[in-house]
Structures are given as structure tokens and as C-alpha cells.
Amino acid sequence: MIVPPKGMNLKGKSAIVTGAGRGIGRAIALELANQGARIVVADPGAGRGGEATEEAPADQVVGEIQALGGEAISALAPVDDYQAASGIIGQCVEAFGSVDIVVNCAGVLRERMIWNLSEDDWDTVIRVHLKGHYNMAHHAAKVMRGQRSGRIINFSSDAWRGSVGQANYAAAKGGIVSLTRALARELGRYGVTANAICPIAATRMTMDQGVIDGMKRRLETGLITQDRYDSIMAMPGPEFVAPMVAYLATDAAEDVNGQIFHVEQGRVSIYCEPVEEKALLKTQDDGMFTVEELIDSIPGSLMVGHPNPAPAEPES
Numbered sequence: 001m002i003v004p005p006k007g008m009n010l011k012g013k014s015a016i017v018t019g020a021g022r023g024i025g026r027a028i029a030l031e032l033a034n035q036g037a038r039i040v041v042a043d044p045g046a047g048r049g050g051e052a053t054e055e056a057p058a059d060q061v062v063g064e065i066q067a068l069g070g071e072a073i074s075a076l077a078p079v080d081d082y083q084a085a086s087g088i089i090g091q092c093v094e095a096f097g098s099v100d101i102v103v104n105c106a107g108v109l110r111e112r113m114i115w116n117l118s119e120d121d122w123d124t125v126i127r128v129h130l131k132g133h134y135n136m137a138h139h140a141a142k143v144m145r146g147q148r149s150g151r152i153i154n155f156s157s158d159a160w161r162g163s164v165g166q167a168n169y170a171a172a173k174g175g176i177v178s179l180t181r182a183l184a185r186e187l188g189r190y191g192v193t194a195n196a197i198c199p200i201a202a203t204r205m206t207m208d209q210g211v212i213d214g215m216k217r218r219l220e221t222g223l224i225t226q227d228r229y230d231s232i233m234a235m236p237g238p239e240f241v242a243p244m245v246a247y248l249a250t251d252a253a254e255d256v257n258g259q260i261f262h263v264e265q266g267r268v269s270i271y272c273e274p275v276e277e278k279a280l281l282k283t284q285d286d287g288m289f290t291v292e293e294l295i296d297s298i299p300g301s302l303m304v305g306h307p308n309p310a311p312a313e314p315e316s
């Protein structure tokens with residue numbers, strides 16, 4: 001393999017970064033451009049919860065990349081619209097002649113407990129994250145399969161394991177993990193890889209004024225310790241996530257496929273494969289398990305090492 005000049009690992013490649021007007025997406029767009037890629041900065045400038053705004057952060061990021069000597073164009077269409085997503089892919093092909101890298105970083109957040117989570121909160125978060133990922137992967141795959149090369153880098157979250165007050169977000173991010181694993185298996189043979197990142201970074205999503213005020217209240221009412229508060233307030237910036245995305249986009253990562261990584265300042269880790277851990281077995285001749293047998297045997301076998309994450313509490 002020919003090693004490109006230092007800092008130009010993506011020279012000649014074209015990349016679409018969704019949600020690139022702010023936060024992690026913006027940091028990635030700048031890093032990929034810094035590595036020589038030409039960038040479609042895709043972002044309609046949505047509010048934190050997906051509301052329409054008058055802001056045009058994509059144009060600002062295009063300006064930043066151009067000021068650094070890079071090549072970039074903006075795409076203001078929302079990724080959750082099937083046709084609009086196809087248009088973003090088309091814009092990249094028209095401007096740069098290929099689609100080598102798609103980074104799915106667009107995201108919104110609507111946090112409520114499940115009993116308060118409205119249908120609109122559910123639909124909006126699932127649509128932007130999960131359908132947005134599908135839209136971009138689906139349209140990109142048609143081009144990448146023909147090219148017999150490509151990189152799809154998705155954004156999940158550690159919340160995919162289940163997080164309180166985020167049923168919509170956790171479900172979307174879990175869906176993105178499964179989608180990524182499926183894409184890897186469908187597209188790998190065509191030289192296209194798909195991986196996902198669960199990041200931690202201080203952005204509008206994690207550290208807007210509402211979050212900061214909420215943390216202050218928790219500190220004042222003793223719900224969190226000063227140490228916990230200080231560590232949340234010191235959350236590192238999104239620039240620490242970008243190099244891992246650039247790495248996954250390089251030729252050097254051609255066999256890194258179908259993996260889920262956690263990335264934050266000073267820490268890159270990989271999730272284990274989801275496997276069945278242990279089983280209760282019956283031969284065909286023994287017939288089916290009865291409910292009584294399961295009551296008797298599951299607690300002392302399958303459930304060992306699997307505590308209830310939220311045991312019932314007495315009413316206060």
C-alpha cells in the first residue's frame with residue numbers, strides 16, 4: 001500500500017458529512033478537509049430538537065474550509081427526507097465525481113420519560129437519526145457499489161445500551177448499531193465498509209444552556225457530587241472525535257468493517273460482538289419447557305450475572 005504524505009491521507013477523496021454545520025460534524029468536516037478530502041457540508045441548520053431555524057451553519061463551515069485552502073460545498077437539505085438525501089448524494093457526484101465517504105452525523109434530541117414522550121418526540125428523533133441513516137446509506141450504496149469502494153461512518157451513542165429519559169434516542173441509536181452491522185455484511189464484498197462511533201464531546205446537544213442549568217440545579221440539590229459536576233463541565237470538545245473518523249475513511253482501514261467504537265478525548269475503544277452467552281437446553285425427545293421448569297431454573301442459571309437494572313422501589 002502506498003502511504004500518502006503526512007496529513008493528506010484522504011487526498012482526492014470526496015466526502016459528505018451530515019450535520020456538519022455544528023459540533024462533531026463540523027470538526028469532522030474540517031479534519032477530513034485537512035486530510036485532503038473535498039467536502040459536502042450537509043446541514044439545514046436545525047434547532048437542538050429539530051425545529052427549523054434561520055441559521056445557515058453549513059455555509060459558515062464551507063467558508064472555514066475554503067479559508068484553510070480546502071474545497072467544500074454546502075447542502076442545505078434535511079437527511080430525513082428520502083428525496084432530499086438522494087439530492088445530497090447527487091450534489092457530491094456532480095461537484096466531485098464520486099462519493100467516497102459518507103459520515104452520518106446529523107442529529108436531534110428530545111428527552112422525556114416514556115410516559116411524557118409524545119408521538120412527535122418519538123417520530124422526529126427516529127426519523128432524523130434512523131431514517132436519516134437509512135436514506136444516506138441507501139442512496140450512497142448505489143454509487144459506492146458501482147465504484148467498488150466507499151466508507152460509511154455512522155453515529156450511534158453509548159445510549160444505545162438503554163438510557164433513562166431517552167427511549168426514542170436510545171432506540172434510534174440501537175437501530176443504527178444494527179443497521180451498521182447489516183450494511184457491513186451487505187456491502188463489504190463491494191469494497192465498502194460501514195462502522196459506527198459512539199462519541200462523547202461538548203456540543204450544543206450535550207452542553208447547551210438548559211443542560212448546564214439542569215446540572216447546576218442537581219448539584220445544588222445534592223443529586224450529583226461536585227466531582228461529577230466538574231467532570232461534566234470539563235467535557236472535551238468534538239475535535240477529539242474527528243481523527244478516528246478520518247482513520248476509518250482511509251485506505252488503511254479497508255478491513256475495519258461492521259464495528260462499533262466509542263471515541264472521546266484520549267480514548268478509543270471497541271464494543272464486543274453480541275453473542276448468546278449461555279443456554280438452557282432440552283432435546284427434542286424431552287419436549288418443551290414448562291413454565292414451572294422455567295420458574296425453577298432460569299434464576300439460578302441464565303440470570304446469574306444479569307441483575308435487574310432498575311429494581312422496584314417502595315412508593316415515596
Ligand SMILES: NC(=O)c1ccc[n+]([C@@H]2O[C@H](COP(=O)([O-])OP(=O)(O)OC[C@H]3O[C@@H](n4cnc5c(N)ncnc54)[C@H](O)[C@@H]3O)[C@@H](O)[C@H]2O)c1
Nearest residue numbers: 019022023024045046078079106107157200201203204205
Ligand atoms: N456530543 C456527544 O457527546 C454525543 C454523544 C453521543 C452521540 N452523539 C451523536 O453525534 C452526532 C453529532 O452530535 P453533536 O453533539 O455534534 O450535535 P449538534 O447538535 O452539535 O449538531 C447536530 C447537527 O445536526 C444538524 N441536523 C439536525 N437535523 C438535521 C437533518 N434533518 N438533516 C441534516 N442535519 C441535521 C443540526 O443542524 C446540527 O448542526 C449525533 O448523531 C449525536 O446523536 C453525540
